[in-house]
Amino acid sequence: GQNIDQPTEMTATEGAIVQINCTYQTSGFNGLFWYQQHAGEAPTFLSYNVLDGLEEKGRFSSFLSRSKGYSYLLLKELQMKDSASYLCAVRAPSSGGYNKLIFGAGTRLAVHP
Amino acid sequence: GAVVSQHPSRVICKSGTSVKIECRSLDFQATTMFWYRQFPKKSLMLMATSNEGSKATYEQGVEKDKFLINHASLTLSTLTVTSAHPEDSSFYICSARRDSGRVDTQYFGPGTRLTVL
Numbered sequence: 001g002q003n004i005d006q007p008t009e010m011t012a013t014e015g016a017i018v019q020i021n022c023t024y025q026t027s028g029f030n031g032l033f034w035y036q037q038h039a040g041e042a043p044t045f046l047s048y049n050v051l052d053g054l055e056e057k058g059r060f061s062s063f064l065s066r067s068k069g070y071s072y073l074l075l076k077e078l079q080m081k082d083s084a085s086y087l088c089a090v091r092a093p094s095s096g097g098y099n100k101l102i103f104g105a106g107t108r109l110a111v112h113p
Numbered sequence: 114g115a116v117v118s119q120h121p122s123r124v125i126c127k128s129g130t131s132v133k134i135e136c137r138s139l140d141f142q143a144t145t146m147f148w149y150r151q152f153p154k155k156s157l158m159l160m161a162t163s164n165e166g167s168k169a170t171y172e173q174g175v176e177k178d179k180f181l182i183n184h185a186s187l188t189l190s191t192l193t194v195t196s197a198h199p200e201d202s203s204f205y206i207c208s209a210r211r212d213s214g215r216v217d218t219q220y221f222g223p224g225t226r227l228t229v230l
Contacts, residue, residue, distance in 0.1 A: 035221075042117075042206055042221035043157070087156065094162075094170070098145065101219060103156040 002026045004104035006088050011110045012078050020073045020107045022088035030099050034062050034073045035087040037106065043087055047073065075109075083111045116140055117209050119222035126197055127230055133193045134225045136207030142187040143209035147219060148180075151204045163190040197229045 003025045012018040024032070031050040035043035049055055049064035049071060061074040073086055085106040094100045116139040126132050136146055144165045149157040161171040161182050169182035181193040190209075194201055204226050208219040 040204075040224070040226070042223045044221070045218055048218070098162060098170075100147070100159055100162065101157075102159070105156040108154075 002090075002092070002102050004088055004090060004102060006086075006104045006107045008105065009108045009110070011112065012075075014078055014080060014111055014113050016078050017074065017076050018078060018109065020075075020086050020088075020109070022071045022073070022104055024069050024071070024088070024090050024104075026090050026092045026102060028092040029066065030091040030093060032062075032064055032071050033089045033091065033101065034060075034071075035089060037085045037087055039085075046086075078111050080111050080113070083109060085109070115211060115218075115220045117207065117220045117222040119207055119225050121225060122223060123226045123228075125228045125230065128198055129196055131193055131195045132197055132227060133191055134205055134207075134227075136190045136192070136209070136222050138188045138209040138211070138220070141209070141211045143190075143211060144187060145210040146184060146190040147208045147210070148182060148190075148192050149206045149208070151206060151224075153204075157206060160192075194227065197227070199229045202227055202229045 006022045034046040037043040047062035054063045059076045064071045085108050087106045088104040089101040091099045118137045120135045146163040148160045151157050160175045161169045163169045163182045163184040165184045171177050184190040204224050206224040208221045210219050
């Protein structure tokens with residue numbers, strides 16, 4: 001089966017650092033994505049990992065360990081506008097011969113002053 | 114670049130009617146588009162994969178005759194919810210896949226909020 005787990009909710013303080021974890025068990029793996037989604041809006045792409053290690057992109061970093069089925073998204077210097085849901089998604093092959101994204105339930109992050 | 118639009122953004126309809134939702138890639142061609150459904154505070158669930166010029170591939174448990182998908186051009190896919198019922202009320206989001214370097218990225222539309230009375 002396909003299973004992607006991430007915490008439901010997290011809170012953090014403005015200016016701090018927060019780490020959102022994601023564990024996955026999927027039939028096949030062709031990369032892991034992190035998306036940000038504000039309420040009522042479409043997800044926006046944050047990061048992509050296909051090889052083990054850390055990918056850094058400004059205030060956001062994402063880490064992947066394929067052997068452990070584990071990833072995290074690290075947000076630094078938190079701002080109020082970072083309050084949103086963060087979706088972990090694994091790209092996996094489907095029976096139709098193409099890749100599809102399997103999403104976790106998302107982690108709602110609340111940043112407070 | 115990589116903008117995807119959806120129309121309408123919000124629709125309210127009576128039970129039994131059909132609703133068409135359009136998904137357009139505005140500045141790139143997309144041979145593959147995806148349709149998702151999202152319930153409040155839940156994750157995106159893939160409904161079907163839309164391929165230009167061929168039949169859509171539906172996920173297990175998604176009724177093909179109820180959710181009609183057409184992908185007639187490289188920039189447009191449509192989802193028609195036929196004979197809508199209140200349980201079809203949801204947030205429908207499309208995405209378009211663009212091959213860009215090493216990352217095969219999906220770009221999401223802004224979503225369509227469907228309410229069936």
